[in-house]
Amino acid sequence: MSSAGGSPSPRSHDIQSQLPEDTIKILLATDNHIGYLERDPIRGQDSINTFQEILQLGKKHDVDFVLLAGDLFHENKPSRDCLYKTIALLREYTFGDKPIQVELLSDPDEGKADGFSFPAVNYEDPNLNVAIPVFSIHGNHDDPQGAGAEGALCALDVLSVSGLLNYMGKIDLPVSDADARTTGIAVRPVLLRKGKTHLGMYGIGNVKDQRMHFELRSNRVRMYMPKDKDKWFNILLLHQNRVKHGPQEFVPEGMFDDSVDLVIWGHEHDCRIVPEPVAGKKYYITQPGSSVATSLADGEAIEKHVALLEVQGKEFKMTPIPLRTVRPFVIEEVVLNEVAEEEGLNLNDQMEITKYLKAKVNALIDEANEQWDERNARAAEAGEPEVPRMLPLVRLKVDTTGVTETSNPIRFGQEFQGRIANPRDLLVFHRSKKSASRTTKVAIDQPELSIDDPELSVTEKLAKVRVATLVKEYLTAQELQLLGENGMSDAIQMFVEKDDIHAIHTHVTKALKSLMKSVEADEGVDEDELEDLLVKAKEQHEQEYIEKAKESKAKGKGKAKAVDSGSDDSMLMDVDTGANSNFDDIDSDEPEPPKKKAAAARATKAKKAPAKAPAKKAPAKGRGKKAVVSDSDEVIDLGDSDDEEEEEEEAPKPATKKTNRAAVLSQPAKKAPARKKAAAAPAKQNQLTFAPAGRSSRAAATKARGKMVVDDDDDDESD
Ligand SMILES: [Mn+2]
Numbered sequence: 117m118s119s120a121g122g123s124p125s126p127r128s129h130d131i132q133s134q135l136p137e138d139t140i141k142i143l144l145a146t147d148n149h150i151g152y153l154e155r156d157p158i159r160g161q162d163s164i165n166t167f168q169e170i171l172q173l174g175k176k177h178d179v180d181f182v183l184l185a186g187d188l189f190h191e192n193k194p195s196r197d198c199l200y201k202t203i204a205l206l207r208e209y210t211f212g213d214k215p216i217q218v219e220l221l222s223d224p225d226e227g228k229a230d231g232f233s234f235p236a237v238n239y240e241d242p243n244l245n246v247a248i249p250v251f252s253i254h255g256n257h258d259d260p261q262g263a264g265a266e267g268a269l270c271a272l273d274v275l276s277v278s279g280l281l282n283y284m285g286k287i288d289l290p291v292s293d294a295d296a297r298t299t300g301i302a303v304r305p306v307l308l309r310k311g312k313t314h315l316g317m318y319g320i321g322n323v324k325d326q327r328m329h330f331e332l333r334s335n336r337v338r339m340y341m342p343k344d345k346d347k348w349f350n351i352l353l354l355h356q357n358r359v360k361h362g363p364q365e366f367v368p369e370g371m372f373d374d375s376v377d378l379v380i381w382g383h384e385h386d387c388r389i390v391p392e393p394v395a396g397k398k399y400y401i402t403q404p405g406s407s408v409a410t411s412l413a414d415g416e417a418i419e420k421h422v423a424l425l426e427v428q429g430k431e432f433k434m435t436p437i438p439l440r441t442v443r444p445f446v447i448e449e450v451v452l453n454e455v456a457e458e459e460g461l462n463l464n465d466q467m468e469i470t471k472y473l474k475a476k477v478n479a480l481i482d483e484a485n486e487q488w489d490e491r492n493a494r495a496a497e498a499g500e501p502e503v504p505r506m507l508p509l510v511r512l513k514v515d516t517t518g519v520t521e522t523s524n525p526i527r528f529g530q531e532f533q534g535r536i537a538n539p540r541d542l543l544v545f546h547r548s549k550k551s552a553s554r555t556t557k558v559a560i561d562q563p564e565l566s567i568d569d570p571e572l573s574v575t576e577k578l579a580k581v582r583v584a585t586l587v588k589e590y591l592t593a594q595e596l597q598l599l600g601e602n603g604m605s606d607a608i609q610m611f612v613e614k615d616d617i618h619a620i621h622t623h624v625t626k627a628l629k630s631l632m633k634s635v636e637a638d639e640g641v642d643e644d645e646l647e648d649l650l651v652k653a654k655e656q657h658e659q660e661y662i663e664k665a666k667e668s669k670a671k672g673k674g675k676a677k678a679v680d681s682g683s684d685d686s687m688l689m690d691v692d693t694g695a696n697s698n699f700d701d702i703d704s705d706e707p708e709p710p711k712k713k714a715a716a717a718r719a720t721k722a723k724k725a726p727a728k729a730p731a732k733k734a735p736a737k738g739r740g741k742k743a744v745v746s747d748s749d750e751v752i753d754l755g756d757s758d759d760e761e762e763e764e765e766e767a768p769k770p771a772t773k774k775t776n777r778a779a780v781l782s783q784p785a786k787k788a789p790a791r792k793k794a795a796a797a798p799a800k801q802n803q804l805t806f807a808p809a810g811r812s813s814r815a816a817a818t819k820a821r822g823k824m825v826v827d828d829d830d831d832d833e834s835d
Pocket residue numbers: 147186187255256257355382383384834835
């Protein structure tokens with residue numbers, strides 16, 4: 117990773133001759149994971165501190181806006197402390213008198229809160245004095261959950277209605293699993309202009325990998341682009357696995373349409389912020405990486421950066437900026453067997469081993485501190501103030517194959533208290549299965565690992581076995597009398613991972629209700645029969661649950677399953693405890709008729725015009741359910757939804773729609789605070805509305821979200 121300090125070599129996409137009035141300046145960051153380890157006495161404030169640094173950098177570099185690619189928060193329900201600080205920082209750094217120079221050409225009400233008059237984009241609200249807007253999609257940690265009156269909401273929704281953040285890429289989600297078969301993912305951009313530069317930002321908040329994979333494969337991810345898309349610089353933001361976790365557990369890099377110029381990839385935590393070309397494609401991919409290490413894995417040890425992204429016309433320039441508030445982190449692996457061979461270490465002598473490991477850790481601490489000093493020296497050269505030294509993160513992975521007795525890693529770590537930030541998890545012991553081969557890559561969190569795996573040591577189990585698997589195994593062993601293990605396990609997972617305190621209650625109530633129903637059906641049973649009846653009913657319900665979830669899972673539960681189930685399903689099985697793995701088998705069959713409910717909800721929305729529509733606002737759009745384009749060939753072509761498709765979709769629409777569009781194109785300038793208008797580039801602002809109608813209402817669209825999301829990977833390595 118090159119740093120901002122040096123002068124990076126010019127690249128083909130670089131801006132040739134820069135004109136400030138045409139250059140959109142963006143501060144690019146992602147995966148801030150605010151709230152990560154917030155109770156840790158040493159590391160608790162790391163994530164928020166770095167977020168503050170990022171906002172300060174935005175101010176310092178005088179950017180037009182800040183762009184984030186998901187996982188702003190680590191917890192789905194950020195703590196009060198967390199929200200308090202985040203809100204305070206956003207208010208502190210992003211409000212002010214600095215004039216906004218990027219004019220919004222897309223509908224400012226796209227994605228706005230239902231039933232309220234204020235726009236979705238904060239700087240379009242005359243009551244707010246925004247200096248540096250922040251745009252973001254959601255990630256897998258802070259994705260929309262719940263089924264309240266407003267539908268599924270996430271923390272970004274809260275920031276959005278507070279006017280502190282512009283939440284984009286909250287894609288339309290199907291109301292039910294049946295609906296999922298007929299809808300795709302619609303991506304409506306935020307369109308901006310500064311001088312002669314036109315910028316389109318297409319956000320796709322995180323969805324489960326299986327779904328994304330299916331949608332992409334079926335060519336159902338539609339990006340609504342302006343007609344003259346070639347004059348736009350198009351950015352695509354997404355938050356998915358880039359690293360292959362399984363056959364459908366990632367998004368291939370070459371999958372996007374050629375009208376995309378730059379892909380901003382959230383979710384992966386290693387910093388690969390320098391844009392990388394993609395074979396056979398015109399676009400580049402940048403992966404900023406997280407701004408805080410949320411696991412002690414190799415990828416997180418790469419120096420963390422954000423970047424200044426400058427766009428002018430169809431050219432762009434990326435200047436990585438190293439983050440200075442990030443703890444230095446060093447990681448190493450030792451194979452004691454090898455040390456024994458090479459240096460004569462006695463594997464039967466625990467004292468000797470401990471002594472060896474201590475020396476190793478001391479060397480790592482020195483290395484980390486040197487890293488820090490280097491970083492400080494570089495910054496000092498650039499005229500930056502010194503930052504006081506932070507305790508480093510140190511991880512030593514120890515292959516203990518052949519060692520008879522290992523010491524207690526926690527006691528070992530205690531000796532380094534005050535010198536490192538993570539004394540409790542400094543050491544990780546593991547045994548390699550084939551003692552001779554040296555595998556440096558330790559795969560954490562393998563879905564198929566069972567807690568009963570005799571080959572694993574306790575530490576390994578703690579580090580690698582997923583909670584979901586553990587819960588499932590436990591429940592299976594309990595032989596629950598009434599409740600099905602699968603449904604229960606899903607509910608527990610929701611409870612744990614998404615902090616949904618109602619998940620279990622909801623599930624139990626529902627399950628009992630339906631059990632009662634089936635027992636009631638047989639009247640006059642005596643008590644002996646009742647038991648049998650219940651057992652049968654339970655089995656039946658479990659079966660229904662499984663079928664409903666359309667899990668490609670084999671019926672047999674427990675540990676045997678994953679290992680021998682063939683490569684195709686091993687991931688699906690674990691990850692997909694939820695109800696939406698049905699995307700896979702969809703190709704062949706016909707789309708089911710859409711649920712009435714959805715249509716109704718959308719219709720309702722159509723009628724509901726905002727009470728106080730500003731003059732510039734686009735006329736109410738037709739909200740009819742759109743015709744479904746159901747070409748499910750294998751072509752993986754995100755965003756191949758240009759005019760052609762748009763026309764196809766619009767064809768059956770009433771004529772009024774087109775009239776509206778024409779009208780929209782000649783909307784008068786927007787209302788804006790006077791001082792801003794004076795400073796903003798050209799005062800005239802047109803609203804372009806190119807998107808076909810039919811956005812489903814949030815409430816309706818997201819009702820089903822609860823079902824949709826039983827989170828995928830809380831993969832420590834890349835979340
Ligand atoms: Mn993530």
